[in-house]
Amino acid sequence: MLELILPAVVACAESFADVPESTLFPEESEALGPARHEGRRREFTTVRHCARRALADIGVPPVPVLPGERGAPVWPPGVVGSMTHSAGYRAAAVARSVHVRALGIDAEPHAALPGETLGAVTRPEERERLAALAADFPRVHWDRLLFCAKEAVYKAWFPMAGRRLGFRDASVTFDPAGGTFRAEIVEGAGEEPPAPLVYEGRWTAGPELLLAAVVVPAGPAGIRPEPAAPRTG
Template sequence: MLASLLPDAAVAVEAFEDDPNAVLFPEEAALLARAVDKRRREFTTARICAHRALSGLGLPPVPILSGDRGAPHWPDGVVGSITHCAGYRAAAVALAGRLRTIGIDAEPNEPNPQGVTAQITVPAEEGWLATLTRTLPTVHWDRLLFSAKESVYKAWFPLAQRWLGFEDAALTIDPGTAATTATPARGTFTAKLLVTGPTLDGGELTGFDGHWLADRGLLLTAVTVPHLDGTPVPPAQAAP
C-alpha cells in the first residue's frame, strides 16, 4: 500500500500485525523501559519495519533512536519516516542523494476525535473540506487532512529543524478516485506553507506535494521532496 505513494527512490516496509518474537537492538529496547504494552508493540514493529527498509537500500540494520522532538535518527546519508496506528506500522527510507526528505502517516479511516478538526483547520481549507465531507463520505476527509498535515510536518522538520504547527500550512486535497467507484480511493494533495520555509538550492521552500490512499480501513499519506536541481521522481505505479 505505502509503496504506491512513494517514488522508486524510496523503500517502504509495512506490517499489519505485531510479531511477539521481534527483537530490537539493545539501544532501542532501552527507550521502552517505562513504556506500556501498546507503546511497546507499536514501537517495536515500526522499528523492525525501519530495519528491513534499510536492508532494502542495501544497508545494514542499525539502531534507530529518537532525535529532536522524537523524530527517528537515521544513519548518515539516509532520510526516512516512521508511522503507526491501530493495525498498521510502516517505515520508508531513501538515500539522501536521491531524496531530500520523506514524511509518511497512517490513520484509521474514521472521523477525527471531537474538537480536533477545528484545531487543525485554517480558513482556506474549510470550503473544500465541507464539500468533500458532504459529497464523498466514504473517505473521512477531516482525518485525511490531519494525516496529510502530519506527513507535511515529518517532511518539513529535517529540512527546517523547527516546529511547524497545523495552522502553518494550508492544504488542498484532490479527491482523486474517491469521486468514482474505484477501490481503493487514492489522490494527491498540496500544502502551501504560511510561514517562511528553509532555503534549498538557493530557493525558498514554499510548499509540499503529497499522495494519499484510502484502503483496508486506513488512510495513508506520503510527502517526498526531490533535489531541486534534479528531475522530480513520480510515485511508483500501483500494482494492478
C-alpha cells in the first residue's frame, strides 16, 4: 500500500481509478441511496471493490460491506478491517481477528491543514513537536500527517471501545527516521476504556498523498502493547 509496510497477516488493496457502480451488491446500493453526490458514490463503490480484493487475499468470498454505526464498515464474522479514500485514491485493509484485534488506515492529501483546523485537532505538546519537525524536515506537512495518524487511530479505537474518541484525546509522537508513530490515549477519554491506551503505527509521505496505519495485535482487552521496534523500508 504505497510502500507502507504492514504485518504479513494484513491484506491490503488500493486503487487510483474508480470502478463502475455495478460492482456494488444490491444491499450496498440500497445503503448508498439515490441522492448522494457523484463523488461520494464513486468513493463508496471503489473502496468496497478494494475491500473485496483484500478479503479475497485472506480467503473470504465476496460479500457486501455495509456501513454500520457512525459509518464504520461492518466486516464478515472473524474479520477486522478499515477503509479510506482521498482525492484519486481508495484503499482497504483487512485481517483475520485471530491475528489482529483492530486496525485503522487513513489517507490524506499531502498539503497543510487549514490554519483554524490545527488548534482544533492538536494538543499543546503536539504543536511544539510539530514545529520542531517542520524545522528539521520541511518537505513533510506534519500537521496534516498528525491529522491522518489520529484518523487511523480512531478507526482502530471505535470498533473496540464503541464510543467516540476526540482529536485531543490522543497525543501523537512521530519518528521521522523510522516512519513510525506512537499515539497515547490521554486521561479524559473515558474511564477504563475497553481498548488499548497506546497505539504503534506506521506512516508514509508521497508527493501528493499521506498514509497512516495502526494494527492492534489480537490479545486481551486493555493491555498496553509494547512499543514496536522501528523498521526501515
